[in-house]
Amino acid sequence: MATIEVDGRRYAVDGQDNLLQACLTLGLDLPYFCWHPALGSVGACRQCAVKQYRDAEDTQGTLVMACMTPAADGTRLSLEDDEARAFRAGVIEWLMVHHPHDCPVCAEGGHCHLQDMTVMTGHHRRRYRFRKRTHRNQYLGPFIAHEMNRCITCYRCVRFYRDYAGGTDLGAFGAGDNVYFGRHREGVLESAFAGNLTEVCPTGVFTDRTHAERYTRKWDLQFAPGICHQCAVGCNTSPGERHGEIRRIENRYHGEVNRFFLCDRGRFGYDYVNRADRPRRPEWRGESAEPLVLDVDAALDRGAEALRRARRVIGIGSPRASLEGNHQLCDLVGEANFSTGIAAREQDCLARMRRLNRDAGLPTPTLRDVESHDAVLVLGEDLIASAARLGLAVRQAVLGRRAALAAARDIPAWNAEAVMTLAQDARHPLFIAYPTATGLDDIAEQCLHLAPEDIARLGFAVAHAIDPAAPAVDGLDARTRAQAERIAAALLAARRPLVIGGGSLESPALVEAAGNVARALATRERRGGLTLVRREANGTGVELLGGRPLEWALDVLDEGAADAVVVLENDLYQRLPRERVDRALAAARTVIVLDHQRTPTWERAHLGLPAASFAEGDGTLVSLEGRAQRFYAVFEPRYHRPETRIHPGWRWLLALGASLERRAVPEVALDAVTRDCARRHPALAGIVEVVPGAEARVDGLKLARQPHRYSGRTALRADLDVSEPRPPQDPDTPFTFSMEGYAGHERPRREVPFAWAPGWNSPQAWNKFTDEVGGHLRGGDPGVRLLAPAADVGDHVDAIPPPFTPCADEWRLVVLPRLFGGEETSSRSAPIQARAAPATLRLAAEDARRLDAEEGDRLRVETARACVALPLHVDATLPRGLVAIPAGVAAALASGERAWLTAAPEAGEASP
């Protein structure tokens, strides 16, 4: 702690901070550009100038850059000093010299940091009377639009993209007043985190291209606190809606999870919500080919009638649906008839992961906490593909060595360039074992490209090297043993080692290997962490809720032991072979499907009930760190399209249950369902603590979903009705579907739909909601952790697989997760489809030669269950004997299966 004096008032601040951080934490308004809480200071823009005085006698003072000056005890400064104010006004004036003043047509307008700072400094008249310089823009791919003329040369983009996220294809070019930020060549930005440029850039150079075609100002968007549904990391988002469409997704600050950044799948993958072909009204498919559109009551009656006639009803839940939806389905069909909707091999991994979270002795760090580990072992995960935001956190952990070295030479952590200069490429050790190259290889100390069995064996060997009580690996070759020992030594030498494993390669042995390493470390009393990657947004939660695997459900139907099935937000064809699903659904007399997408499963439904997506419904998800978090409906779909009959899955199921029992549909609100779910499933007991309930108020007010400047409300529905309707009511949450209610930052609150504070319209406004910049939300970070290690460390697992041996006429299939195109719902979004790399089949060079196949040749891979033909990509890193295909091209092909390869004809072959 340090005491500083600002304009005559004394404040206690954190002496480790710089003056800019300190002032912002105190809530003082000091303009800045090049500084960013996650990127530190470089002192380039000179916008944060303040007057500093040596002592009480010094009346003259000198200008210093607040961001480059330590908040040392006894520092005296003035923000209000005339010279400082005049200089800051001058800086803005220079920054605006070449600016096109095109706010009216700029996508940044209304949430622009440059606008905010211009207003804050009082610059309003242009004195520069000479020619402006102009730039040409680049095509940067489907996500990011580029308008270089708006650039103020703060260098934040490259500092984020290159220094923070490790991208190599965005740079600063030129010099003097002709600096250009872009790609070295026009083309798609390669980083998985490019979307953050839209928020990191303080002006409109990098904007959200997916938003451009149906652009809306921030003040005209309606927001809700969202949880990203595109993977299991659980990033907090702020989706914005207008006219019943999601128009963009912004980062929502969470002090322990995503903090300032999202990945591009999460940010740009929302378009499935807006698909024109979405089911919006109940559909009944009887004998006729054309489905019959029904109203709610009729649909419920028909559904109830069909279920009533059924001998036994099976419920198939979903790891992409909320806990409340799954719970309500389980309640409807009874626990004995409930399936999680997850395929057995994946569920097996999930169950093992849950057990390890309890008994492997190491806690799961939050994403923020991941960054403070100083040695990382990743077994069988390409994090940038399977849990991208976690990968970004691991990158910070590895780079964390720099700050540690700098501290030893009294260089403060915020002095970003100095820290990098000193530490050069010093890194904490990161070891990755994966069948092929991963998105973190560039910062890894070692990348081992191995078959899944061999990765597991390596993990078991590491565990044994750490703790001799862990089982030894039989027949381990000397090289692997040496590698294992090296990794073990690095983990033991660390203050806080982190073990990361997961289910991406669907190998139980791999999961257990990570568990043994964790146990070994725990036994050696290392205060490390264990992170286990799950695939889907609520995989962790649904596994905790419990249920049988999907195969069981299909078998029961297939065998005729049940004759009706209710499927919740789950496309079964994404999980198991087509024939098998077809057979089971054909065997059922009644198939009821609830979903927000017109999936192949939906097409097989007798009754289809249009479920809410994250945009229209609320519910609870459990992330891979075991954090239960609530997401809230962004808008009420009937407001703009009165004919729609979309409801959250849980509400449909509640109503169906009532109809079945010929009761009136009760007025049940979400909180009651959540409570009921918690009561019925002890593992989920904590979820009642997740949120302030629907009755929560701030100063007696509900919370506004719309900014107070929201415009055109009375005209929004004028095409439907000129009289202004009452805004939709929301019985389930404390939020209003309007601008009425609290939207400020002064009163601490956890659930913030959008960040806005007077004078701060840009995402930088989050600094007003946190206890310190880059800290935690003053109202507490959302969510409740459900998984914690028990006091006792469980026994080591000793089921060690034999080594993988390539076979002459048979291959081992691995299905590799991929960020774009590898996930069910985001893959239905046009921008993601445009961004996804063409799917290829990969073989080691030697194997390709053996097959006499060349790059680009179409090959057909076939397993006992299914086949697919793809062009060949010769992969220099893949071990021999493996054939790799990307996730999302052939659901029925699963990792670990035996496979056969044949040449495929050029065209006509069925491809997904």
Add this chain to the structure above:
Amino acid sequence: MTAPRYRSRLHQAARERRLETHPLTGWLRDDGECLGLDDYLAKDGYGVVRQVLGRQDPDDVIETLKAANVRGRGGGGFSAGVKWSLTLKGADMPRGYLVCNADEMEPGTFKDRLLLEQVPHLLLEGMILGGYANDAFYGYIFLRGEYVAAARALSRAIEEARAAGWLGRDIAGSGFDFDIALHTGAGRYICGEETALINSLEGRRANPRAKPPFPGQSGAWGRPTVVNNVETLCNVPAVLRFGADWYQGLSGARSDDGGTKLYGVSGRVHRPGLWELPMGTPAGELLDRAGGLRDGRALKAWLPGGGSTGFLLPEHLDLALDFDTIGQAGSRLGTGILALVADDQSLVALVRNLEAFFARESCGWCTPCRDGLPWAAELLRALERGDGRPGDIERLEALAADQGPGKTFCAHAPGAAMPLASAIRCFREEFERGIAAPGKEAR
């Protein structure tokens, strides 16, 4: 008519120069050719290396430099001894680098070129000694790319020295290892700024680095790094050979700054060129040596040491050319190479030329310099055309004030502000003449 090939030359003949009085140019051949290793050795070159390495404590070397008060000849005038004493060294510190700043691009400066082209071994000897004092294991000569002849001379000298054992492992049996590589630049004035230079050496864009940490704490590749000017380093052997008192004696009563200085004069004088003279020699003496202005013109103003120093007037000609005296007169000694402005030359045009230079050479890192200097250059162009508007001069003054030390990221912009502010201060009416008469259409 034929345009002459340019050759760097000193105006003092060999008989006027002795090593005891001219520690820099005492070595030079009269024919302007490069002094090879044999000739250098014949004059006991590298003798100081033998005398010091392994025999003197590095800290004593630094003490001698401090006592001699060798002030940095790159323009800043910072004591070399003090700088060296601040370099981090010790058992827990990696050995670092000694970098010679041979990026000479300061407008109006042509002194280092002479030393580089004609006595490269003197520089190498100075660097070896500097390396020893600072516990550096490697030295770089950061040479501007256009100095082609210097590059040839230096490469050859490095090879010669390495072959003769003056570079490499265990130099002269001292147990001290040190080697030198030549790094040639690719343009850009800002590379002369020591931290930008280090970034450039590392193969990056030459944006300066924030200080602290200073290069001596964390420089090239994060290791302790000393950056010194060519002329500074060339002074080191003599200081260590003859001692601090001798060095102080060279400038005698003229200045507290020790030693001699390679002074020069450019402009419309009869004999532009270089002289090695005691530190503190008055400017008037230099003007005399240069033979006065040509074409019977009178002196209007002068820059004491490059484009980034402030204008002085004829009345300042009797000032001693040393760091403190010129500093007190409101300018800076800079590189000590005078540029003279004749009374028929336009100050507005000259300042326009200077500001256009500084604007063009801004690295583009910090706002005041990147966007402020081009604006100043535009205003000056307008004034030069007679298109100025009321308020333009005040705008220029404000722009100059906003480029002050501490307001910008490095000293480039403050250097640009100096001639601008001083020119307006001394010759305001010339600028006022550039304001368009009322009614005249301004562009």
Add this chain to the structure above:
Amino acid sequence: MREHLQPLASDGDGFVLDLADRRAIERERAHYAQPQAACIEALKIVQRRHGWVPDGAIIAIADTLGIGPAEVEGVATFYSLIFRRPVGRHVILLCDSSSCFLGGHEAVRDALSRQLGLDFGETTADGRFTLLPVCCLGACDGAPALMIDDDTYGPVATEDVMELLERYP
């Protein structure tokens, strides 16, 4: 992150580093603690052979040094003596700094412009000369000074210009 990429069809343009150049770059690397430091020299090596640095060379150098292509392009475009566009067979660097200004470089510039029909930054139609300004050449006692290729001249009078150019066919 390579495997997430959209293939960039135009990248590289089939440029291949000359073997001798690649060797020279690798030799240069040995002088420094990190490969990136050889970046500027690598650009100069390519430029020596091709006269300028073609787009494909950026990628080739990046691959050789193991750094990002944007980093190489950032460096290439920062330095004034690295040419990212084709230049003439001979490059004239005319010093336009203060001492040469006082010595009358603007007259020499005009003479060159007239002779060659060029402004700063332009190349003659026959690809013979490119005219560029340069920072103080450190030849102020020979003002106005200029360089043609590796040769420095000064003082240059306007009348000299014609004859001077003739030396560079």
